[in-house]
Amino acid sequence: xxxxxxxxxxxxxxxxxxxxxxxxxxxxxxxxxxxxxxxxxxxxxxxxxxxxxxxxxxxxxxxxxxxxxxxxxxxxxxxxxxxxxxxxxxxxxxxxxxxxxxxxxxxxxxxxxx
Numbered sequence: 001x002x003x004x005x006x007x008x009x010x011x012x013x014x015x016x017x018x019x020x021x022x023x024x025x026x027x028x029x030x031x032x033x034x035x036x037x038x039x040x041x042x043x044x045x046x047x048x049x050x051x052x053x054x055x056x057x058x059x060x061x062x063x064x065x066x067x068x069x070x071x072x073x074x075x076x077x078x079x080x081x082x083x084x085x086x087x088x089x090x091x092x093x094x095x096x097x098x099x100x101x102x103x104x105x106x107x108x109x110x111x112x113x114x
Contacts, residue, residue, distance in 0.1 A: 008054040013076050019058075021046055021096060022089025022109045027060065027073060028081040039081050042071055045089065045109055047096040061099060063107070068100060088112040 019025055026043040044062030047070070051057055054076050061070045073080055089109035099107050 005053075011054050011076055016075060017083055017085055019046060019083065019085050020089075021049060021094060022091035024086040024089065024109075025060065026084040026086055028083075029073070030079045030081055043086065044069075044071075045096070045099070047099060048094075061096075 023046050024044065025046060026041055028039045028041050031038050031040045042060060042062070044060040046058055047061045048059040049056070050059075056075045057072050058075060059070055059072050061068060063069070088111065090112040091109060096109070099109075
């Protein structure tokens with residue numbers, strides 16, 4: 001088991017910003033189309049974080065043309081180029097799955113006041 005942890009430690013990124021559930025973030029994802037590569041940005045609210053170490057993932061939800069879109073990103077993936085925090089959210093839950101049933105302003109997360 002320790003050998004697996006040593007191999008996994010090489011893949012861990014160190015420059016990940018501190019973000020939590022309810023935060024609105026912008027993720028730059030590397031997209032390969034044939035032999036070309038480009039960075040596509042996905043902006044939304046973090047509704048879940050799961051796992052630990054190399055296997056840690058987070059789920060981001062946004063509304064695109066009236067349809068809810070969720071993507072799960074591995075934090076330490078080489079395809080995740082950058083993560084930018086747009087705004088901090090104030091929540092009292094570990095998972096925000098209840099936002100799936102809400103529409104319009106009810107689906108918003110309050111901003112954290114500093």
